[in-house]
Amino acid sequence: MQKQPTIRDVAAAAGVSVAVVSRVLNPGSGPVAEATRNRVNEVMATLGYHPRTAARELKHGPPTTLGLLLADVSNPFFARLADQVVQEAHSRGIQVLLMTTQEDDQLESERLSTLIERRVSGIIATPTGNNLEIWKKLQDMGTDVVFVDRSIPALPAVDVVTINNIESARSATALLAAHGHRRIAIISGPATSTTGRDRIAGYREALESAGLEQDDLLIRSAAFRGAAGGDAMTALLNLADPPTALVVANTAQVTAVLRRLAHAGVSIPDELSVIVFEDSPWTELMTPPLTIVRQPIDLLARHSVQLALSRASGKSSGKPTVVRVDAELIERSSVARPRVRT
Amino acid sequence: MQKQPTIRDVAAAAGVSVAVVSRVLNPGSGPVAEATRNRVNEVMATLGYHPRTAARELKHGPPTTLGLLLADVSNPFFARLADQVVQEAHSRGIQVLLMTTQEDDQLESERLSTLIERRVSGIIATPTGNNLEIWKKLQDMGTDVVFVDRSIPALPAVDVVTINNIESARSATALLAAHGHRRIAIISGPATSTTGRDRIAGYREALESAGLEQDDLLIRSAAFRGAAGGDAMTALLNLADPPTALVVANTAQVTAVLRRLAHAGVSIPDELSVIVFEDSPWTELMTPPLTIVRQPIDLLARHSVQLALSRASGKSSGKPTVVRVDAELIERSSVARPRVRT
């Protein structure tokens, strides 16, 4: 366990002042003679010197770290988002501090405190919906906050990147209606979330356009965590007049819903047509391959990182930006015409 | 955009010295009168003061950050590992810097440089297998390095946490042999990886125990990224004497292999019995539900974090620790007796 050389060690070994070494470290911050630069670089190499980030950040905290605050990385949607965000950030020389909230206000608040103490330059988050004051404070401090996937209506000043949830749910529902379904159900996220609300709104729009009757019994909300999706599914199956088609618009609950269907022995698409919000590779491997709504995760990531770094890069546009990217409906084989009732 | 208060602002507002404020910030570092403590706390609250981590770390870099260096978080195995590591770290008040290598030496080297500059207290990584000197240097610096899932034999001094790969592949292969299969294939990770080698070793052991002939044509390695698994599958199907059973021991290639099987119209388990290393929920939703080797990701995460923090917590045991956890073979319906050749 050797102790690390500092900039002064390098300066001494190279026979120059620390100011010169610093200039070598930060090209463009001042002139250094070619010969001197080479000598200093050599010394740094032989000494195995690495400038310490903590010390550098002390002076004028540079935008070198982003906070990524997600509900949960075991959810494939968030996992892929994290993957893309990290890659995008790395390509710009930015590091990512990953934190999870488990959808818990209290944990979110603690994570945010940590991010404040670290003085990160930006935060990309899927907010739980509370902790309003903390979010505001973050912005006051000059941190670039970007909400991704969801937003908080009470905080209109925050940049947001989401998929077009209304349109996604609308087109999925419309596809089912076009196949002749009249009893179409939806399992969505909690109504407290913008995501949940928007998707249900899109669903309603589609029903209206198709001239179908709306039945609130066919609309089910399920929490983003736990097995609530399975219970919602069971409730739908037990209805006096059960649905012939279903949109699973809560990504986190897709597997729970499908598991329940499998256990109940419901055959897809003969007894129930299904469209899910989820584009993992396995949806294609199911029997039958599932019709899905593919979320352009790479775009979400790219825009999020860009916005989270915008103020840092000087582009301090006054108004908050809202980016809405389109999801893609991919038809496979889990949708068919409804069976005629006997 | 207000500028943040510093410890001196707090001290001035509370009418005390910075030393006192620091003591309030770090309980146990010195005596502070009850009344003073309360006053300082109040001032901090009204000023919205948050101590800056970068400054704190300058003095004696405390073990407050861990580096997590994975190949790729879009792989569900790594995603869940990341999730567990983050939760485990948070429960100890430690933050996680997430980085990905895409299995690329060069990128790995860059990421490691960043981690060196940040002076993280520990690193949990799935190494590519190169960059030996950097890993050594990291250890010299006193960083706790833990390899998870894989290891580098040339670096025997590093702590390692893996599943028992030999035994996992052995038991999976043995199960197939017990069902009467004589032509059992395996698709594993690259032979350059310890994971790939060990699993193939376990496979060979099982064949030997069962008194089965070994055929190197039935052993296929596929890279951890890309679609190599699909090609390996095709090659196996095109064999003059194709296998009747298959172990997919490369988690990253499971979906590619299954996709190829689906496209080729191979029915499971009638024409081919299959066991996969992968325990995502969807494996149960397939038709038929897949027999899997479940990797105890939570244990991997827990042990990794613990080891990565061990030196920091004073437990500087001399010898490197190797933790080997057992995977669990879960029998479902993708394994059957081989069809009699006609």
Place this chain on the structure above:
DNA sequence: AAACATAATGGAACCGGTTCCACTTTTATG
């Protein structure tokens, strides 16, 4: 009440970089 231990506080150095500014040495210009 004297003597001494202990609690509470403040001053100042320090951590490892960055940066301003002054000073010396080259190089360019008239």
Place this chain on the structure above:
DNA sequence: CATAAAAGTGGAACCGGTTCCATTATGTTT
């Protein structure tokens, strides 16, 4: 060749905390 401008370098303050040590206030002991 004198002189101005530019290049190269070093000294020292500074960023925002922590910590050592000296000093003063309070409390205990005989």
